[in-house]
Amino acid sequence: MRILVSPEVASTLDYSRRHGVWWYGSERHIYTQRRDIAPDGTPSYKRAKKSQPAAREDKVAVPVPDAGIPKEWVLAAREAIKDNLWTSKAGDRVWERAGGVLRCAECGRAMSVNYIRAKDSGYYRCTGRYNGGLENHCSMSRTMRAEEVGARVWSFVSKILTDPSNLARGLERMIENERVRSTAEDEVSWLRRIAEIDLRQERLLDLRLDGHITSEQFRARSTELKGACAAAQDQLEATRSRLSHQRPRAQ
DSSP: OOOSSOHHHHTTSOTTSOEEEEEETOEEEEEEEEEEEOTTSOEEEEEEEEEEEOOGGGOEEEEEEOOSOOHHHHHHHHHHHTTOOOOOTTTTOTTOOOTTSSBOTTTOOBEEEEEETTTTEEEEEEHHHHHSTTTTOOOOOOOEEHHHHHHHHHHHHHHHHHOHHHHHHHHHHHHHHHHHHHHHHHHHHHHHHHHHHHHHHHHHHHHHHTTSSOHHHHHHHHHHHHHHHHHHHHHHHHHHHHHHHHSOOOO
């Protein structure tokens, strides 16, 4: 039977208690160098990591003392909360605007929230007024009722959302941006293609210098790669020309 822990560690354990085992070094990590091509064709090198399970004999057993909590309690607790869902940090404050949306007109800092349960009312107040300290103290002492703020925000947003002219402009802008995005992706694709051809040309030259191919093979393959590179350059210029005409106009 294989001994999990050394005699020195075993001598420190309390044999009147139960112990579990946590395995240290359960994975082995292999680091390699990866070559990436940037959109502009510039090569870069990054460190990549690959993990794989370690052999059992390479792991180190670490004794973990029993916490004294019955297993049935743990299983019952997991069963009780298995259907729980994450909730917003705002809790039941459905009236609260997202953090940082409302700003103080005096100092520009975010407005904080204050809920008075006795009145069942929420208020906004300047963070700098109460948390700014003596040096950054804000003069804004007025608080705003959440109901009034919510109504004003909704009135402003609904006018924008329901304005037909805004909807039409937004749709046109979305279509134009999609065209630009598609053309920009084409530009990146042709840049990568050119970078790949350059890399193949470098490898071809290495093969010729090492004597793995003949001069005739080198010239034929090099001519083919130069033609492919010239064709890719033409496509890249055409794509950039289209992109310059498709840039979103300033509104």
